[in-house]
Amino acid sequence: MLRVAFHHFHMLKLFLFIFLTYRVRSDTEQKCEEFTDLNxxxxxxxxxxxxxxxxxxxxxxxxxxxxxxxxxxxxxxxxxxxxxxxxxxxxxxxxxxxxxxxxxxxxxxxxxxxxxxxxxxxxxxxxxxxxxxxxxxxxxxxxxxxxxxxxxxxxxxxxxxxxxxxxxxxxxxxxxxxxxxxxxxxxxxxxxxxxxxxxxxxxxxxxxxxxxxxxxxxxxxxxxxxxxxxxxxxxxxxxxxxxxxxxxxxxxxxxxxxxxxxxxxxxxxxxxxxxxxxxxxxxxxxxxxxxxxxxxxxxxxxxxxxxxxxxxxxxxxxxxxxxxxxxxxxxDTSGQEPFCMYYYFVDFITWNKSIRRGFIRIKITDSAGNTIESKMNSEAATFQQYRQASIFVGFYEDFDKISRISLTFSTRTLIGPKYKLRILRMRLRSTTDPERLQMCRYDFVLLENIEMTFKPIPCQERDK
Structure with missing residues (x-):
């Protein structure tokens, strides 16, 4: 009996040693400094x-x-x-x-x-x-x-x-x-x-x-x-x-x-x-x-x-x-994370004999029917015959595949005649991703304040 009691006593000592050692080590390991929180x-x-x-x-x-x-x-x-x-x-x-x-x-x-x-x-x-x-x-x-x-x-x-x-x-x-x-x-x-x-x-x-x-x-x-x-x-x-x-x-x-x-x-x-x-x-x-x-x-x-x-x-x-x-x-940024905007140049070559000045609102639509509108273009562009006019635009989202482009031309004048913009070539090219396929449309007319929607095609080699 004495030997058994002695054995149990030593086992208890060993248990207490392990417990206390683990407790001290855990307390030490778990001591984490934190930023000072005041009020x-x-x-x-x-x-x-x-x-x-x-x-x-x-x-x-x-x-x-x-x-x-x-x-x-x-x-x-x-x-x-x-x-x-x-x-x-x-x-x-x-x-x-x-x-x-x-x-x-x-x-x-x-x-x-x-x-x-x-x-x-x-x-x-x-x-x-x-x-x-x-x-x-x-x-x-x-x-x-x-x-x-x-x-x-x-x-x-x-x-x-x-x-x-x-x-x-x-x-x-x-x-x-x-x-x-x-x-x-x-x-x-x-x-x-x-x-x-x-x-x-x-x-x-x-x-x-x-x-x-x-x-x-x-x-x-x-x-x-x-x-x-x-x-x-x-x-x-x-x-x-x-x-x-x-x-x-x-x-x-x-x-x-x-x-x-x-x-x-x-x-x-x-x-x-x-x-x-x-x-x-x-x-x-x-x-x-x-x-x-x-x-x-x-x-x-x-x-x-x-x-x-x-x-x-x-x-x-x-x-x-x-x-x-x-x-x-x-x-420019969007108002929420990830804050990104996606930038494009939209290039126009026109064949109006008279110089036109105005704004172009641009929308792009993907194959699922999602549409986004550009958020820039703060100054009127000048369109001259056979000269390229480039408009810098940004979108809050980016589409992998653009199925349609919508354009609206406006001079923003309340009085006077409505104008036409005769387009020889429109080109959409990404500045965010310069390697991206450039999209074009050829030979069409924009009537002032009338939205025109069309399916773009890949640009011809000479237009890139």
Missing amino acids: IHNALAGTALKVKLLLYTRTNQNCAESLSEYNTTASTYLDVTKKTVFIVHGLRLTGSTPIWLNDIKELLLSLVDINLIIVDWNRGATTVIYHNAVHNTRRVAEILKKYIDQMLAYGASLDSIYMIGVSLGAHIAGFVGEMYNGTLGRITGLDPAGPSFSGKPPNERLDHTDAKFVDVIHTDIDVLGFREPLGHIDFYPNGGADQPGCPQTLFSGAQFFKCDHQRSVFLFLSSLRRSCNITTYPCDSYLDYKNGKCANCEAFQPMPCPVLGYFADKWKNYLIQKDPSETKAYF
Whole structure:
């Protein structure tokens, strides 16, 4: 009996040891750092600056590791031989976690095997006094430099550092880049903050000299964002101001103020989802883009037109060698994800003896009967005998097979005679996909304000 009791006692000790060891190990393994979640009370009271660096990798993509700015070796997951992406948020008026933070983390890690570091400066960014947050941007940059210095000491390269900054975070990224004399690999500015930074010299804001490649998306240039170019390439969706799908009145509450500003982030996220490539067109002005004057991208041949977002760096070598080194690119979007538009030139050769000026509304229909209408053509086209007039149009959807095209010619005059437009050849060619089959129609007449629908045919070789 004594031997049995002794055996049971040892078995109990062994069981307790295994249980306690597993419990301690589980507690340790499950300790996940999270973004600082504050509220409007913190914003009203103000918050002292405190920066947390939250590391995610493919090994710990659901459980952040907190990094020390003074000790890189303390990290379990950081691999300095890999690319490191820093995500830096901006002002937090209510103290809440940015709604896009988890998406950008998951999408980036699914796309590339990287160190992803979320720079949590919510304590310091949560305030109703904007100037206080602006004042903290330099201090955040100094903390980031200390950590990057540690990474460099253990074998990281500045070329592998990529910073994505939102609003005030874009200028923080610029300050870090300036500290390294522009040798960071890349900075992406997502609607960099305008107030307190507009009109400042390059060393007091984001600038194209802050990294080897700087790309910027401007979506709220008339209120919260920065109007002027800041990077090697600056993208201005819908002209950079009012974004489709965003509220137009104060009755929409907070969304009225932040929707345009935040759209830059969601456009970048769309590029990570890769549901479509958002094609952009380098141009001097939004009006020139709308009128089709910049849709050929000749300067980038044999590359196609630049795309927005994460993959914009494919055009890096073309952009950094330009003089001047700033390029503005324009494009339009739909009001909801994936935000893409699909662009075409519609070319007309007419044989009217008299010059005609007017607008042409264009619809395309697929084999299932779905019809979409073009959303551009802001300036009247000029039609002259035997000369080609080209109209630049965009559609919110794209059809694999176009079964019918509808055209309506109008001079938009309320009085006077109705005109005819005599067409020798109409050609539909995609600029989004230049390799796509070009469609034509020959010898027909458009009567003003009368819609004409026809089945297009593949263009003859001489018309391509």
